[in-house]
Amino acid sequence: MDTLSSRKMTPAALPDRWPWQRSLQARMIIAFGGAFLIILALLTFWLGRTVYQTYLEAAEHDLEVVAFLASNALEDPLSGYASEFARYQQWESEHKRAASTSLETSIGDREVDDNKNDEDEEEAPTKDDDPGAPSSAPTLTPPPTPEIVLPRLQGVAALYARDANVRVTILDKNGHPVADSHHPIEQIAPQGGQPEVVTALHGDEMSDVRVDEFTNALTLFAAAPIQQGSELLGVVQLSQPMQIVATKARNLVLTIILTGIVAVLASTALAIWISRQLVRPVLRLERAALAAAQGDLSQQVPVQTGDELGALAQAFNTMVGAVRTMLDQQRAFIAHASHELRSPLTNIKLRIEAVRELGDEAPDISERYLAEIESEAERLARLANALLDLAHLESRPPAPPERAVDLAPLLQNAAAIMQLRAEAAGISMTTATPATLPLVKVHPEQIEEAVLNLLDNAIKYTSAGGSVTLAASAMSDRLTITVSDTGAGIPPDDLPHIFDRFYRVDKARSRARGAQHGMGSGAGLGLAIVKQLVEQNQGRISVESTLGQGTNFAISFPLMA
Template identity: 30%
Template sequence: MVIILKKLKIPYLNIRWKLVSTYLIIILVVLLVLSAFLLNTLYSYLFNQRKVDVLTDTNIIASIVSEDFTIDYINQKLPQMPLEKNARAIVVDTESVVLYDSYNETSMIGKTFINTSITNALLTNGKNSSNAYKDNGSWFIDATVPVIKNSQTVGAVYLIVSGDSTESIILHIQNSLVLLGALILLFVGIFSTSIAGVLTFPIERFTKFINNMPKDSLQHVQINSHDEIGQLALAFNNLIDRMAELEEKRRTFVSNASHELKTPLSIIKLLSDSLIQTENPDPEFIKEFLSDMNKEVERLTRIIEKLLDMTQMDSSQSSMQFVHTDIRELTLEVYDKLMPLAKNKNITLSLNQPDDEVILPIERDTLTEAIYNIADNSIKYTESGGQVDISVSRDLGSVYIAITDTGIGIPKEEVQKIFDRFYRVDKARARETGGTGLGLSIALDAVKLHNGHIEVKSEEEEGSRFTIALPYAEELTPMQTP
């Protein structure tokens, strides 16, 4: 039915009518199969019963004429037989010559009646037979019984009756089934329309709610059910929550990015305006201003580079190449890069690694940057004379890269925020050290790409410990982040 409606080019067929069409098609198919089976069974039963009845009547006639198989006796007894209307009884001798014919209009008395069933009955040990057949659009039932006298076949009785009455019964039942089927389809159509309306109402309400939702306001849909529709509504509400969270992060990110980019630009603008407005500036004065402007340009460049790194990391997850690499090589590389910075701040930088290889499938550049950003951050926030330690360890399930410092520490209420983009615990120190507020965020994204996580333990004025945990027992593939 759905296919037929589609062929009729109906522009829109909603789920309610699809459900109704499905119910009607199923019921129609079931009714057709049951009706065909019932009619076929009824046909076989009624005609078999009629054949038994006709054969019984034929046996009675054969029994009567077998008492005295003479024309006079037959003509005396058979007219008294209560045959049904339109029935025709014929009695033949062993030569198939008709001795009696109850049908007077075209009587075959004295003629030879050739019939297969009669021929078979006249044979030695002839048997009874009964058949139902259709001729010129009408049904007939005939039966043939041999007449046996003194253990000898002396003739045969042939009885034929109309089967139209039986067919009429079947046609009447068939018409009744058609009417009943139509009523059932009508009832199912009305009932299924109501049921489909109840089932699709939450969907229609859901769709209407989404279509009417303001573009600038994400709202939850209220559907109190525990079926698939309820699960869909719950999934939609969860999606709305994630979208709202992402939108809030986007707004915060844009606001912070705008602020971070605006600050060095404002300073550059202020310095350049001051330089322009100063008449006959001293060369040292110009050099100082240009030096300050250069620092702000470098700071602006660092911010832009970090933003590009984050964008590149977000867009290249599926194309990352994971190669089995010794983690000790990464930590040694970071150690060598940061040693000059540590010495410059009079900070002791140490590296502790196991003697055995620690092989993991990793994306080298991203994981190296993650380790570098955390260690660099530890050095920046550790006072002169402090200590920063990088260590590698593993157990049966994970590899751990720990960066421990004796720096200023992080307040407990700030620990959950340090991985937010542009977030700084100490904004003044961050500007002094040239920080962008993106390093830890990039580090966390890189670790998540390796199906890992970062644990942070910190006490104010005592230091912090960042532990990168990477799964060791399974092959790593990039994690899909929302």
């Protein structure tokens, strides 16, 4: 059974699912590092989003500022850019009229040709049908392109694009492209429906992120209105690839991640160092515990800190000291018990041999030896009973008392029992107890046994002509019972030990008086039994003694609320 229990408590035999579960240091490192890694990952994710959003807002602001500066330059009355927009509006009107005239002429020629074809359906084809013949329809010369018509606007777009590293598009008040820093305006679709342009046409500024029609990449757009007074001349539209913004944010996030990796490595190293510092005293404690289990109770663990590990080491040292003291007490108990048993047994054996040798020759001597044998046998019986009582009290504490009792009748009965023994010893006995006492919750039979032992001890150590007093009184919240005598008293050096088992102040005198007058064994167990009985009833026992004047024992119990 013991072998099985030991095997079950061996760490290697515990059913761990993972190898690291067998190491406290590994668990501390994994827990510390894992928690730090999770916190770092969450912090990096949050910082990444915050950095990206910050860079995006900064890019939007910068783009809007550039758009605002460009619009301010274009709407300056002294710059003459307003005439450029007017020339573009004139060109656009002429272009629309020319396109309309060309369309009407083309439609009229088509109707004439259709009628002629209906009339001369069966005629041979004429020279007009020859693809190689010159056309009779008038040819319209398109107006010059805006890059040629508006060179100053194109220059402004190129200038701001170069300085701010952005694409600049200048639009008229209808959202049509007038100039562009990167592409021919014939390839640019009207921008009047884009959110930032719509907002700018209403006299405000904003930005938008969408896919660029030329690069198919995510691009940041911003626009600002060009106004002179209340007149809207056009819109400046700026764009910048989001890759530039993302690259800046990505570089910062990568720096944060690298810093985090370094922090993880540093924290792991710190966790290893801390775990070793924490585990080292535990390992010392383990070695000391194993040595103590092998019987080496001299083991002491150094207390180096004031934290929980230091408290654990102190508790271990206290436990080892208590075990050592207990074992010493057990050895002393066995030695004392053996001695107390051997002495009467030796006396009995010697007297039996003497009686056997005398036979019928000296009946008076044989009768005296038999009386001594009977006395030693009674002493052995008392010693055995005392040992059994003490063992019973220590191994099986009684259940808590069920009801409160008045101890006055019990004390009066105990005084009556000891009265005859006191008179036989030439000692006057006085009882100072009231007719009733406040109720206390105790086992009355145990209290009676304790009081009888104290009275017996007082009578035993009080010379003839002395006195013993039993008194009881209630003070504050406790009931106190005192047993006083006018005996020789107890030396101060012996007072701390009188409740120890087998301890006697005067060993030879104690044994002789115990055999002659007392009901105890004379082996030094009476007061140990009294202390055990009192404490099992939530009581306290104390002693005061003065050499040559006497001794006073006091036991007290809490009163019922």
